[in-house]
Structure formats: structure tokens, C-alpha cells
Amino acid sequence: MAQVTFINLFEVSDDREKEFLAAWNEVSEYLRAKPGYVRHRLHRALEPDRRFRFVNTAVWESEQHFRAGHDEGFYALVGKPVWKQFPFFPGVFEVYAEGGK
Amino acid sequence: MAQVTFINLFEVSDDREKEFLAAWNEVSEYLRAKPGYVRHRLHRALEPDRRFRFVNTAVWESEQHFRAGHDEGFYALVGKPVWKQFPFFPGVFEVYAEGGK
Numbered sequence: 001m002a003q004v005t006f007i008n009l010f011e012v013s014d015d016r017e018k019e020f021l022a023a024w025n026e027v028s029e030y031l032r033a034k035p036g037y038v039r040h041r042l043h044r045a046l047e048p049d050r051r052f053r054f055v056n057t058a059v060w061e062s063e064q065h066f067r068a069g070h071d072e073g074f075y076a077l078v079g080k081p082v083w084k085q086f087p088f089f090p091g092v093f094e095v096y097a098e099g100g101k
Numbered sequence: 102m103a104q105v106t107f108i109n110l111f112e113v114s115d116d117r118e119k120e121f122l123a124a125w126n127e128v129s130e131y132l133r134a135k136p137g138y139v140r141h142r143l144h145r146a147l148e149p150d151r152r153f154r155f156v157n158t159a160v161w162e163s164e165q166h167f168r169a170g171h172d173e174g175f176y177a178l179v180g181k182p183v184w185k186q187f188p189f190f191p192g193v194f195e196v197y198a199e200g201g202k
């Protein structure tokens with residue numbers, strides 16, 4: 001089984017950042033407890049004019065773990081009204097290439 | 102100086118993947134040689150219907166290194182006609198939160 005990376009882009013307006021972070025933390029804590037969850041990194045844009053203010057990357061042991069982790073409890077959390085304010089664009093990715101110096 | 106993560110989302114149609122990868126590799130090799138470049142990871146969507154087929158994340162030693170690395174030579178490369186086919190959505194991010202099991 002190959003690891004997968006879940007990447008999610010969030011539109012968050014200036015005045016809603018705290019609210020977003022509270023909602024995101026709730027979902028993140030839920031998923032972190034699931035089997036196969038490896039790690040996440042929440043990125044915040046340095047340029048305030050960017051469409052996507054936050055980008056989360058989360059690594060899972062496999063696509064199966066990822067799918068199983070996003071269960072009814074997860075959908076209950078992201079079904080809360082607060083999420084209507086924060087359009088998000090999720091996708092599951094494989095690492096296709098990587099390199100460094 | 103804090104590290105920054107450059108995240109770039111690419112729209113690439115089914116039949117243009119090879120062409121995209123050749124163009125992307127050219128730019129990536131160029132940037133990799135710059136001072137302050139740390140590493141990159143190119144992600145490919147597992148779901149073919151996603152808007153963004155490729156997502157690159159690249160870490161730089163600092164925002165200053167990142168800005169200096171994107172010089173005239175870089176803009177000459179991404180000014181090539183091939184890039185007109187691949188809309189991209191770049192941004193510079195800080196790691197706001199991270200965690201694992």
C-alpha cells in the first residue's frame with residue numbers, strides 16, 4: 001500500500017480566520033485519531049490577496065485508510081453550518097516526484 | 102529567517118500530461134540550482150476528475166531566497182507558449198500548524 005497525500009484548499013476571508021481555525025482543528029483532531037493517519041501540515045498564505053488562504057496537506061498510510069477515516073462522524077463535522085463560509089477544494093494525491101538540493 | 106512553502110496548483114488535461122511534465126521539469130531544475138532552495142514534492146491527483154491534476158509544494162530557506170530565485174531566467178521559462186495550456190495558481194505559505202500521531 002502506498003501512502004497518499006490529501007490536499008485541501010480553503011477560502012477564508014480576513015475576518016473569519018479564528019472561526020476557520022476552530023472548525024478546522026475540530027475536524028483535524030477527529031481525523032488524527034483514525035487508523036492510518038500519519039501527519040498533517042496546515043499552511044497559511046503570506047500574501048493576503050490570495051484566493052486560498054489556507055492549504056492543508058495530510059499524509060495517510062494508504063488510500064484505503066484515507067477513505068475509511070472519512071466516515072459518518074467526519075461528514076457530521078463538515079456538515080456543520082460554519083463550513084458554509086469556507087469553500088474548500090479537496091483532492092487525494094500520490095507523490096509523483098520529489099527532490100532536493 | 103523562516104522557511105516558506107511555495108504551493109502551486111496546475112490544471113492539466115488528460116492528453117497534455119507528458120507535455121506538462123517536460124515543461125515543469127525544466128522550471129524545477131532551474132529553481133533547484135538557486136540558493137535557498139530546499140526541496141520539492143510534485144503530487145498527482147488520484148481522481149482524474151479533479152480540477153487540479155498536479156500540485157507542487159516547494160520549500161525554500163526564506164521568503165527572500167524564494168523571491169530572489171524567481172528571477173528573469175525563471176520568467177523567461179514560464180513565459181514560453183507551452184505554459185498557456187496549463188493554468189496555474191501559485192502562493193507562498195508559512196507552515197501554520199503541523200502534527201502527527
